[in-house]
Amino acid sequence: MLEVSQLQASYGPLQVIWGVSLHVEQGEFVALIGPNGAGKTTTLRAIMGLVKPLSGTIAFNGQTLNGLKANQITRKGISFVTEDLDLFDGMTVHDNLILGGFSLHDRAQVEGTLESVYDLFPILAERHRQLAGTLSGGERKMLAIGRGLMLSPSLILVDEPSLGLAPKLVLAVFEALKQLHERGSTILLVEQNVYTTLHMTNRAYVLENGQVVMEGPSSDLLRNEHLQRTYISMGAAGEGGFPAPADGGGPAL
Amino acid sequence: MNLTVLWNLLVTGILRGGLYALMAGGLALLFGVMNICNFAHGELFVVGAYVAYFAYVTFGLPPLLAILIAAGASFLVGALLEKSLILPLRRRSKGEWIMNTFLLTSGLSVVMQNTAQRVWGVRYRGITQYWAGTIRITPTMSVAVDRAVAFLIAVVGITGFWLFLRRTNVGRAIRAVSQNETGAMLVGIDLDNIQTLTFALGSMLAGLGGASMLSLIPAYPFAGGKPNITSWFVVTVVGLGNVGGSIVGGFIVGLVESFAFFYLGSGWQDVFSLGVIILILLVKPSGLFGSEVKGVLER
Numbered sequence: 001m002l003e004v005s006q007l008q009a010s011y012g013p014l015q016v017i018w019g020v021s022l023h024v025e026q027g028e029f030v031a032l033i034g035p036n037g038a039g040k041t042t043t044l045r046a047i048m049g050l051v052k053p054l055s056g057t058i059a060f061n062g063q064t065l066n067g068l069k070a071n072q073i074t075r076k077g078i079s080f081v082t083e084d085l086d087l088f089d090g091m092t093v094h095d096n097l098i099l100g101g102f103s104l105h106d107r108a109q110v111e112g113t114l115e116s117v118y119d120l121f122p123i124l125a126e127r128h129r130q131l132a133g134t135l136s137g138g139e140r141k142m143l144a145i146g147r148g149l150m151l152s153p154s155l156i157l158v159d160e161p162s163l164g165l166a167p168k169l170v171l172a173v174f175e176a177l178k179q180l181h182e183r184g185s186t187i188l189l190v191e192q193n194v195y196t197t198l199h200m201t202n203r204a205y206v207l208e209n210g211q212v213v214m215e216g217p218s219s220d221l222l223r224n225e226h227l228q229r230t231y232i233s234m235g236a237a238g239e240g241g242f243p244a245p246a247d248g249g250g251p252a253l
Numbered sequence: 254m255n256l257t258v259l260w261n262l263l264v265t266g267i268l269r270g271g272l273y274a275l276m277a278g279g280l281a282l283l284f285g286v287m288n289i290c291n292f293a294h295g296e297l298f299v300v301g302a303y304v305a306y307f308a309y310v311t312f313g314l315p316p317l318l319a320i321l322i323a324a325g326a327s328f329l330v331g332a333l334l335e336k337s338l339i340l341p342l343r344r345r346s347k348g349e350w351i352m353n354t355f356l357l358t359s360g361l362s363v364v365m366q367n368t369a370q371r372v373w374g375v376r377y378r379g380i381t382q383y384w385a386g387t388i389r390i391t392p393t394m395s396v397a398v399d400r401a402v403a404f405l406i407a408v409v410g411i412t413g414f415w416l417f418l419r420r421t422n423v424g425r426a427i428r429a430v431s432q433n434e435t436g437a438m439l440v441g442i443d444l445d446n447i448q449t450l451t452f453a454l455g456s457m458l459a460g461l462g463g464a465s466m467l468s469l470i471p472a473y474p475f476a477g478g479k480p481n482i483t484s485w486f487v488v489t490v491v492g493l494g495n496v497g498g499s500i501v502g503g504f505i506v507g508l509v510e511s512f513a514f515f516y517l518g519s520g521w522q523d524v525f526s527l528g529v530i531i532l533i534l535l536v537k538p539s540g541l542f543g544s545e546v547k548g549v550l551e552r
Contacts, residue, residue: 050435069439078440086436088429099429103424103441149441 001026001186002047002078002155007056008152009039009046015054016042018210021176024155024188029181029220031197032190033231034207041083043207044157048080049073050142060155075103079148083159085140089133093124093143096132100150110150117146120176138169155186162193174200194231257393263498268400268469270507271407272462275478277487277499278411279458285494286431286451289339290355294459294484295477296365301327301460302472303369306378309467316383320406320464327460328453334361335452340445362477369474379471399468406465410458411500418496427451431494459484482509483526490530492540503540 002024009017016039024030032040048057049070058065065073066131074080075222088096097117101110118125121142127135132143141161148156158177162170170193178200191197198204198218206214206227214221221227276298283289304326308319338357382399389395418424429437430447438444460545462480463472468499470476484499491498506526513525533541 048439049439070435071441071443074439074441082439084433086433086439088432088436090432091425091428095425099425099440101440102426102429133520135528226287 001063002188003059004043004047004058005059007043007046007058008054009042009051009056009228010054011039011042011051015045016210017053020207020210020212021055022205022212022215024186026154027184027186028203029177029187030189031201031204032136032188032207033192033194033197033204035231036192038207041159041208044080044159044188044190046181047073047157048078051115058066067155068224071103072156074151077151077154078157079151079153079155080157081141081144081148081159081161085144086143087132087140090131092129092131093135096147097124097150097199098222100147101150101152109152109231113150113152119150120149120179121146137165138172141165141169142176143175145173145180149185153185155188156180157188157190160192161189162191162196194227195222198227258515260394263508264396264400266508266511267504268404268507269510270468270504271404271411272480273483273487274500274503274504275407275410275458275462276383276484277491277503278414278456278496280484281488281491281494281496281499282427282451282458283455284488285496286427287339287353287448288351289358289452289454290351291336291358292355292481292485293358293362293365293501294455295363295479295481297327297456297459297477298330298463298480299369299472299474299477300330301463301468302467302476303373303378303463304460305464305467306380306472309383310380320383323464324410324457324461327463328457330460331456332449332453334456335449336484338424340451341451343448358433362481366474366477373474375474377473380468392470401467403468406461414454414458415496415500418539423450439538486526486529486530490533490540491542495540495542498540498542 004023005021007017007020008015016037020039020043022030022032034040034044042051046053047064047065049068050064051070053066060073060076060078063076065076088099091099097114098110101113104110118128123139124142124146127139132140135143145158145161161173161177165173174196177187177189189197189201200220203216204218204221205212206221214224214226276294280291280294283291283294301323305319305323308314308322309316314322336362339354342353342357343350382397384398384402386398387395388398388401418428426437426442426447427450429440429442430444430451434444437447459480463470463476470480483506484503487502488495488499490506491502509529510522510526513522517525
């Protein structure tokens with residue numbers, strides 16, 4: 001479905017992606033993990049056309065995305081929930097969601113999707129007349145994900161949904177992503193929260209210094225020694241910006 | 254002061270206010286959505302005035318049709334200017350965007366004024382009225398039909414514009430771009446199209462002002478100077494980029510000018526207005542309705 005090969009890209013004047021290749025197939029839940037500054041966000045931004053790749057190709061369902069603008073890529077059916085969410089703070093929850101379906105012309109479809117988003121995130125239904133700028137952190141994440149869903153996308157890119165959230169809310173957001181996957185969505189998730197992420201995804205890529213250093217089924221990576229040492233044990237100790245799993249043990253996600 | 258004088262000052266103030274609200278609303282839209290300091294806004298007022306004059310006087314079209322044509326022409330001129338000047342600037346501008354738009358539009362204003370002078374000369378092209386007659390309210394209080402209709406046009410223009418921004422999908426998209434460009438792109442909104450449309454809409458509002466006020470301000474190459482500065486005055490007082498506030502502010506400034514003109518004498522109304530702006534900005538630098546939230550309607 002999504003095929004990225006030999007991607008090189010820079011963040012400002014600094015090249016941060018050095019030949020990243022990855023692919024996501026229909027119905028998969030794939031994670032892109034790695035430390036801060038590894039180039040995870042830049043990879044997603046390059047896929048969406050928000051960062052112009054220096055070289056390499058990005059293809060979606062056989063069509064190349066290189067050179068397209070973000071709004072054109074969105075219209076191909078890819079939703080991107082960014083790290084800073086990029087909500088329309090001065091508009092209501094309802095208007096934010098309706099705008100999520102801006103590129104769809106079938107009103108009935110938009111209304112139908114709106115219902116299913118409210119079904120997935122009941123809190124958004126409760127607050128539908130409230131301004132997005134007045135929501136709490138967790139609600140904002142849900143609104144951003146909900147807005148992304150309004151497109152009825154074939155692929156959803158989610159960047160660091162756990163960032164800045166209390167552990168309890170992190171679990172709620174992850175639970176929502178897991179439900180989405182169960183309902184048939186294809187997801188590419190960028191996370192620093194390695195342990196939880198590997199528990200709920202099918203496959204994962206480990207990005208370090210702008211290169212894929214490891215890839216494979218998440219369950220295998222979970223047992224990998226290098227990962228154990230660098231991320232998971234650190235995470236368990238609550239250091240280095242990788243929060244420990246909220247419920248202490250393996251979350252039943 | 255007797256009632257008749259007060260009445261006349263109110264009528265003049267509110268009528269001017271309608272014009273300023275139209276002009277400033279457009280200007281605020283341009284700043285709120287595109288961060289453009291448009292100093293050629295007055296020239297679009299002149300475009301509207303000229304087109305209305307030629308349509309009404311030269312071609313003898315009915316007044317309302319002439320005004321509509323003028324608004325449409327200003328819309329097109331605005332779209333053309335955006336695609337040919339602002340868009341290329343946006344592609345090239347690395348920093349100092351606001352300063353660049355100021356320089357570009359200031360230059361554009363000079364070019365447009367001199368082109369008009371070259372083509373049509375400096376003579377005034379005005380009309381005494383579109384519509385004859387007066388509406389008499391009491392024996393001493395009356396208002397010319399022409400002015401009442403001009404005011405009505407301003408109100409309809411502003412209301413239509415407001416509803417468009419609030420209720421339609423495209424209007425929502427414009428507001429979305431004003432609040433978060435990345436977010437707007439990520440829901441599939443084409444920024445280039447929205448920006449061209451925004452500039453065209455702002456230009457249309459200015460042109461509508463110029464066309465409907467033709468009996469008060471005749472078309473001539475430099476007619477845009479005063480409306481331009483006054484609408485800048487309005488948007489600065491209420492807080493840059495705030496469309497709703499600019500509409501309210503337009504009426505406030507119209508009334509202030511009208512009364513200052515009467516009590517202080519001609520020529521002093523600008524001194525008074527600018528005095529007010531300095532005082533307001535000293536107390537509240539972000540403007541009367543200024544706030545931290547970015548967006549053209551949401552304050």
